[in-house]
Amino acid sequence: MxxxxxxxxxxxxxxxxxxxxxxxxxxxxxxxxxxxxxxxxxxxxxxxxxxxxxxxxxxxxxxxxxxxxxxxxxxxxxxxxxxxxxxxxxxxxxxxxxxxxxxxxxxSVEDLVRFGRQPHQSWLSQWSPDDQRAVKRAIKAADLTGMENRMLEELSGGQRQRAWIAMAVAQDxxxxxxxxxxxxxxxxxxxxxxxxxxxxxxxxxxxxxxxxxxxxxxxxxxxxxxxxxxxxxxxxxxPGQVLTPELVHQLYGVHCDILPDPVTGSPMLINMHRASKNPRQAPAKAPISGDNDE
Amino acid sequence: MTSGQAPRHHWPLRQVFPATALVLLLVCLASLMLGAGDLSPQAALQALFGQSSDEANFIVRELRLPRTLIGFLVGAMLGCAGALMQTLARNPLAEPGLLGVSAGSSFAVTLALMLGASAATLTVHVAQLGALAGCLLVLSAARIQGVGNDPVRLVLAGATLTGLLLSLIWLLLMFDQRSADEIRFWITGSVAGRSLDMALQLMPSLGLAFILTLIIIRPLASLALGERAAQGLGHHPGRIRFIAVVIVALLVGSATAVAGPIIFVGLVVPFIARALAGPDIRRTLWLCLTLGPIIVISADTLSRLLVAPAELPLGVLTALIGAPVLLMVVRSRRLPTL
Known part of the structure; x- marks a missing residue:
């Protein structure tokens, strides 16, 4: 895609x-x-x-x-x-x-992206070739080239969000x-x-x-x-260092185990369950220790 | 909706603005040539260039020319005020007439006349102050209710305010029959019989409104993307809104001072302008400058012709045109967001 x-x-x-x-x-x-x-x-x-x-x-x-x-x-x-x-x-x-x-x-997409240039414009310096280039660059970065004249309401959710990000990118x-x-x-x-x-x-x-x-x-x-x-x-x-089962429990009240994703290496949560609901599977873990909470 | 090749739905301003300007020119000519008076269009045209009977000269130059010029000003002011108010409230139904801004203006003038002010010079600024008060009142009422997502509620708040102010005006009139006639002038909208002097008095206000608009137009346009997005672009939405409210008050107050409250123009004109040129206020305002006068002057011309030799009040005619548009906007799909 x-x-x-x-x-x-x-x-x-x-x-x-x-x-x-x-x-x-x-x-x-x-x-x-x-x-x-x-x-x-x-x-x-x-x-x-x-x-x-x-x-x-x-x-x-x-x-x-x-x-x-x-x-x-x-x-x-x-x-x-x-x-x-x-x-x-x-x-x-x-x-x-x-x-x-x-x-x-x-x-349109381009109308929206052009708003990103406002911080660079002033009373005296109106729309400039620099602005036009920045808009083009932003649209290209968001992979929306060719859709400049499409109306926002005609886009998919992902495209529309990319158009908004393109506006922020045009802000340079x-x-x-x-x-x-x-x-x-x-x-x-x-x-x-x-x-x-x-x-x-x-x-x-x-x-x-x-x-x-x-x-x-x-x-x-x-x-x-x-x-x-x-x-x-x-x-x-x-993420690989700070994400621990203890942290997940502290943040969300959820027990889980963490494995690295075999492909990307980023941490994955598995065996998730709420603390009180499922005592039978609750792994016997040492109480959370040494954390700065409580 | 998601058809492959979507065409651009709007016309570029450099095409549509000259086209509307041409229509405006024709409408102005029609307004000068047609009327209830016993005067043929040819004679009227001759009178315009000073080659006709005294009577014809009088009708064209002293009656029709001023009301056409005032119709021009009033139309442009109300059209722009409507577009500004809709942008600042992010509500396509935010129309100064419907929201009680014009009524606030009429009320202030009534009150001032009651309290003994009679000089015509006073009325413009009094009307503008009244418009400012009405504007702030209805917008804060809308904010208290958290209207944000329901455009129709703002209109309800405005209708309530308008109703209240109109009853207060009638109440005031009951105490003082003397000025009732003088005041009726300001509570039924019309551009007939207004002097050009009055229009000249508006010039400083219009100049100020113009300069303020130039200052805030770009940030104001960004408000269409929402409060936080505008802040993210380095703007201060609160300040921009306040200045926009001041501009609306200057324009609506001026229009009311010369022509009384004329509702629906501020709704219909920006509605058509957006349909032609898209939602950006920087384009819409240009078209309001031509479309506003087109609507008001042609309504005024019609008001002279429909029941000639009598005249329909202009306000009645704009309401006849405007009410269906209001219903259309409210009923059309989901309300267009602004």
Whole structure:
């Protein structure tokens, strides 16, 4: 179907940006969800934020993306408080794909992707050949060449999501934040989007941070896993190293065993069951020890 | 839907704008040549170029020319206000007339006249303030209810506000018969008998609205992608919305001050504009500048001809045209999202 393993357009590799959270307190209204979180995101890598529903992963992402103002602490972009920087400057370094996207009926793929150039335009500099090239490049990166004039509502879910990612790519930023980019997609379309994300990281050198609902996809496609529970950072690191049965239990209350995928080598969860439901099969494990929880 | 080769459904602006401008020119000529007066179209045309009887000159230059010009302004203002309001509310039914913005404007003018203001200069700004208040009121009411996903509820809130304000206006009129006649002028929409001086007074407001629109047009267009997407592009949706509301108030207040509340124009015009040029406000607004005047001027011309020598109120005619469009939008498939 779609493979993104084409010749590498090396012309657009960005200088890295540093994105970090310092003692972040975040929430909605006066409801604090994240209370004092420190996080340094590896540059040039794909980071997946995982955790159970309501653990604060979207809150964290939206704080990083500047769309949610912290209640305390700060988000630093290249060492500067992201909320003190002009919106345009931030939008030239960070692109965001929100969780729920909607475009008006009758908008074409190219119309959508062109929006990505807004941070680069101003009163004086209107649409330029540079903008046009960036749009073309983004459409090509998302493998949508030839579909520029198609209406968004005519596309499949996966294609539409790729068009939105192309908009973020046209923003030409060193980093890209995605909030559950595959949540409404079926298996094939999920792969389509994850492969595009890998392509953007490997070939365009983007720093990518995404909230991912599905733990296995996160392990498969991310270089760096950030596990959250109840608004706190539980652990982070390479998926193969940090994903343990203890972690899965701590995050989701699920017992399981972990095997490496014989083909890709990424961790797989097997023999999953809830703690209390199935005592007969519950493996006799030592109680969780030495973890920083409780 | 997913047919292989989907054609582009919209016309490029550089084709459709000149076409509508041509139609507008014809409509303007018709408005100058046709009317209830006992004057043949040829005579009217001659009068336009100053070669006719005094009476013909008077009819064309003092009666028909001003109302055509005012119809032009009012149509353009209401069309643009409708398009802006629909974009900022992300709701294809958000029409200033339906939402009580025009009624707020009428109410403010009524109140000011009651309180003793009589100078015509006052009315424009009073009307604009009233429009601003109406706009903020209905949008905040809609936000409280969390209308987000149901466009029809915003219209309900607006209809309620309109009803309330109209009753208040009638209540005020009961206390003061003297100004009732003066005020009736502002509560039934019409472009007849308005002086061009009034239109001149609008110019500073229109200039301001134009500049503000230029400033926010690009971020405003991105709001169509949703709040977070617009933020991701570096914009501040709250600020953009507020400025857009101010523009709507300037435009609707001005239109109401010269022509009274005319509903449905702000619904019909952007609806047609989007059908022709697609959903992007940067294209829609251009077409509103031609389509708005086309609708208002031709409705006004019709209002003179249908029951000649009497006249239908313009507001009645726009409602006759607009109501079916409203029903069509509401009933058509799922509501188009904006």
């Amino acid at each position: 779609n493979s993104f393993n084409r010749a590498i357009p090396t012309e657009h590799i960005h200088p890295a940006v540093e994105l970090e959270a310092r003692q972040l307190v975040a929430g909605h209204g006066d409801k604090v969800i994240i209370d004092g979180l420190d996080l340094n995101l590896p540059t040039g890598k794909i980071t997946a934020i995982v955790g159970p529903n309501g653990c604060g992963k979207s809150t964290l992402l939206n704080s990083l993306a500047r769309t949610l103002k912290p209640l305390g602490g700060s988000i630093l972009l290249d060492g500067q408080d992201i909320h003190r920087l002009p919106g345009r400057d931030v939008a030239r370094k960070l692109a965001l794909l929100p969780q729920e996207t909607s475009a008006p009926e009758g908008m 930023t060193p980093s890209l934040l995605l909030d559950e980019p595959t949540s409404a997609l079926d298996l094939g379309h999920q792969l389509e989007v994850f492969e595009l994300i890998r392509h953007l990281s490997a070939d365009h050198g983007k720093t990518i941070v995404m909230v991912v609902h599905d733990l296995l996809s996160a392990c498969r496609f991310a270089d760096h896993l950030v596990a959250m529970h109840d608004g706190r950072l539980i652990t982070q690191g390479a």
